Structure formats: C-alpha cells, structure tokens
Amino acid sequence: MKRVKIIALAAVATALAVSPVSTPAFAKEKAASTKTAVVVEAPPAGQGQVVFFRPGSMMGMALGCNVRENGKLIGGLGNGKYFIQAFQPGKHVFTTHSETTDTLNMEIESGETYYVKCGIGMGVVAGRPNIAPSDKATFDEKSAKLKLKTIDQLEKERAKDAAKK
Amino acid sequence: MKRYFFCAWLLAMPAIALGQESAPAIAPAGPGISQPPVVDDAVILPAMLPVSIEITEALNSKTSKIGQLFDIRLRAPITVDGKVIIPAGATGKGQVIHAARARAAGKAGELIIAARYLEHEGVRVPLRSLKYGADMTGDNNAGAAIVASAAISSALALFITGGQVDIPAGMPATAKLSQDVRIIQSGSNLQEEVKP
Numbered sequence: 001m002k003r004v005k006i007i008a009l010a011a012v013a014t015a016l017a018v019s020p021v022s023t024p025a026f027a028k029e030k031a032a033s034t035k036t037a038v039v040v041e042a043p044p045a046g047q048g049q050v051v052f053f054r055p056g057s058m059m060g061m062a063l064g065c066n067v068r069e070n071g072k073l074i075g076g077l078g079n080g081k082y083f084i085q086a087f088q089p090g091k092h093v094f095t096t097h098s099e100t101t102d103t104l105n106m107e108i109e110s111g112e113t114y115y116v117k118c119g120i121g122m123g124v125v126a127g128r129p130n131i132a133p134s135d136k137a138t139f140d141e142k143s144a145k146l147k148l149k150t151i152d153q154l155e156k157e158r159a160k161d162a163a164k165k
Numbered sequence: 166m167k168r169y170f171f172c173a174w175l176l177a178m179p180a181i182a183l184g185q186e187s188a189p190a191i192a193p194a195g196p197g198i199s200q201p202p203v204v205d206d207a208v209i210l211p212a213m214l215p216v217s218i219e220i221t222e223a224l225n226s227k228t229s230k231i232g233q234l235f236d237i238r239l240r241a242p243i244t245v246d247g248k249v250i251i252p253a254g255a256t257g258k259g260q261v262i263h264a265a266r267a268r269a270a271g272k273a274g275e276l277i278i279a280a281r282y283l284e285h286e287g288v289r290v291p292l293r294s295l296k297y298g299a300d301m302t303g304d305n306n307a308g309a310a311i312v313a314s315a316a317i318s319s320a321l322a323l324f325i326t327g328g329q330v331d332i333p334a335g336m337p338a339t340a341k342l343s344q345d346v347r348i349i350q351s352g353s354n355l356q357e358e359v360k361p
Contacts, residue, residue: 091262105231105263107279109293121272132275133263 038143040084040113040136047086048108053134054118055142056080065118065129066161068095073161075154077118082139083149096129104131115139208250210243210290210346217241218280218292219337220259226274226330229264239283240337250348251290257283259295267329274329280340285348293343297336 043049054065054077065077069092075083087108094104096118106114117134120127217240224235237259243251263277280292 103265104275106277107262112294128272130272132273133277 037140053082224332227266276330291343292340294341
C-alpha cells in the first residue's frame with residue numbers, strides 16, 4: 001500500500017513539475033502573437049487615409065466616441081477599437097459631440113496616413129470625447145490591444161445613423 | 166555665242182554668291198573662336214523630392230490661429246548632380262491647419278501645421294508632407310501634428326488644464342515637393358556643392 005501511495009505522490013509531483021513549464025510557454029506564444037503592432041497598408045491611389053483609434057481605458061469606457069464630418073457619421077469608436085478610413089485629399093473637419101462639440105481640422109494629402117486618437121475627458125454631467133491628432137508611434141504602441149472595426153460594421157453603423165435622422 | 170556665255174554667267178552668279186555666303190556657316194569654328202555661353206540652364210526638381218527645412222517662427226497652440234502663415238527656411242541646399250539648385254537659407258511659408266488651446270478637464274493643446282512653399286529667385290516651390298525632425302529617410306512618419314500630453318487621473322482633473330504645444334523657432338522638419346518644379350538659373354549661379 002505504501003508503494004502505491006509513493007507512486008501516486010511521485011506521479012502528482014511529476015505532473016506539477018511539468019505543468020508550470022508548459023503553461024508559460026503557451027502564455028509566451030499568446031503574448032507574442034498579441035504584442036504584434038498592426039501594420040497599416042498604404043491608402044488607395046490618389047487618396048489619403050486616417051486611422052481613428054481609441055485606446056482601452058476605464059474612464060468613460062461605456063461612452064461612445066462618434067466621429068462625424070459635416071454631420072455624417074464616419075464611425076463610432078468603442079473602448080479599445082480602431083478603424084481606417086480613406087479620404088479625398090483636401091481639408092476635412094471632424095467632430096465628436098457629447099456635452100460639448102470637439103472639432104479637429106485636418107488637411108489630407110494623397111498617399112499619406114494620419115492618426116487621430118479619441119480620448120474621454122471629464123465632463124460636468126458625462127464624459128467628453130475628445131479627438132486629437134496623434135502619430136504612428138502612439139498607434140503602434142497601442143494597436144496590438146485594439147480591435148479593428150471592419151468596413152461592413154462601419155457601413156451598418158452609418159446606415160443606422162442615417163435612418164435615425 | 167557671247168550672249169549665251171553672258172546669260173550662263175548671269176544665271177551662275179547667284180549660285181556662286183550663295184555658296185560663298187553659306188561656306189563660313191558650315192565651316193567648323195577654329196581655335197580661339199568660342200561658342201556663345203549658355204545663359205540659362207533649366208533644371209527639373211521632381212515631385213516628392215525631400216527637402217530639409219526649419220520652422221523659423223515660434224508657434225504655440227494657445228496663440229496660433231487656424232490659417233495663420235508662418236516663416237520657414239531651407240536648412241540644406243537642394244542639389245542635383247552635385248550642383249546647388251536652391252541654396253540653404255531660401256525662405257518660404259507654412260500654415261497653421263489646426264490649433265486648439267489646452268482646456269480644463271485635462272484637454273491638451275493641439276497643433277497641426279503644413280509647409281506651403283519655398284521661394285527662390287521669384288519661383289515658388291510648392292511643398293507638402295511636413296514631418297517634424299531632421300530625418301530625411303521618410304521613415305519618420307510622425308506627421309506634422311503635435312498634441313501635448315494630458316493628465317486625467319481624478320475628479321480634480323476637471324480643473325487641470327492639459328499642456329500647451331510649443332514649437333520653438335528653429336525647429337527642424339522635412340517636407341517634399343508637391344509637384345515638378347522647373348528652375349531656370351544662369352550658369353554663373355550654379356555652384357558646386359561644398360562638402361565639408
């Protein structure tokens with residue numbers, strides 16, 4: 001009986017000794033795959049593009065950050081989301097609205113990629129979404145943890161927004 | 166018979182005269198005779214050619230106005246085949262695209278600027294793709310947009326203003342030519358690039 005107990009204890013000890021080795025290896029693999037920064041392709045010929053992103057944050061996480069141009073919805077940025085939108089070269093004015101309206105003036109040039117970050121600031125009643133110019137380095141730092149909003153999702157969202165009006 | 170010879174001589178005269186006139190034009194220039202100097206030399210600077218510039222005017226997200234023009238200057242000469250086409254120091258203009266001052270609730274200052282043109286001997290060289298920094302490789306994709314860092318950590322943040330964006334005078338930047346530009350320079354103005 002003692003021998004059986006010793007063998008059983010040895011088996012458990014072996015299992016415990018092996019499992020910590022295999023788990024971190026898996027975790028590392030997972031971490032490596034999620035740490036890869038998003039590679040943004042060049043914009044379509046003759047157009048420029050803007051990468052709108054919103055890093056994940058506890059502050060105002062339930063609030064949306066709807067980016068509009070001339071009142072038309074370009075896309076909504078949920079917590080930890082991003083999307084890429086191509087634009088014709090020229091001046092563009094983007095807005096986001098809650099308690100107050102925040103405006104961002106941009107001049108888009110063909111072949112260029114721009115980055116715009118949405119953050120939620122403190123408001124009197126509710127949080128205030130703020131769209132601000134950003135850069136590739138900031139996006140690269142956060143992009144591994146961001147989730148892409150596809151063109152299909154954006155189009156559905158735009159159609160829904162247009163129907164409301 | 167004499168009349169026929171006289172007529173033939175009369176007919177032959179213009180041909181002889183023409184031949185005498187054209188002969189010197191065909192003859193190669195002998196030693197000591199120089200060709201007329203080339204007065205003008207046109208050089209085409211291609212679109213998207215990177216240029217090193219500096220922002221010579223201090224800019225601030227609090228005081229800058231959208232549409233405001235500011236001064237820029239060429240930092241390094243534009244050269245083609247070792248010849249200086251536009252010397253360093255050529256001046257031009259940039260423009261403020263977006264400016265927003267820092268506000269309460271930790272909203273940071275924002276500033277977006279663009280390079281418009283350089284001027285050289287009456288020719289405007291249009292610019293685009295302004296990027297901060299002196300990196301001419303084009304890898305620096307920071308863009309010409311700066312937002313100051315904002316600190317939002319507590320309810321008190323509502324009364325904390327974010328930082329303003331300050332661009333000091335002399336800040337290096339790069340831009341690109343937005344289109345092909347034809348520069349006509351007199352031969353005497355073309356200089357060999359001086360390499361240190």
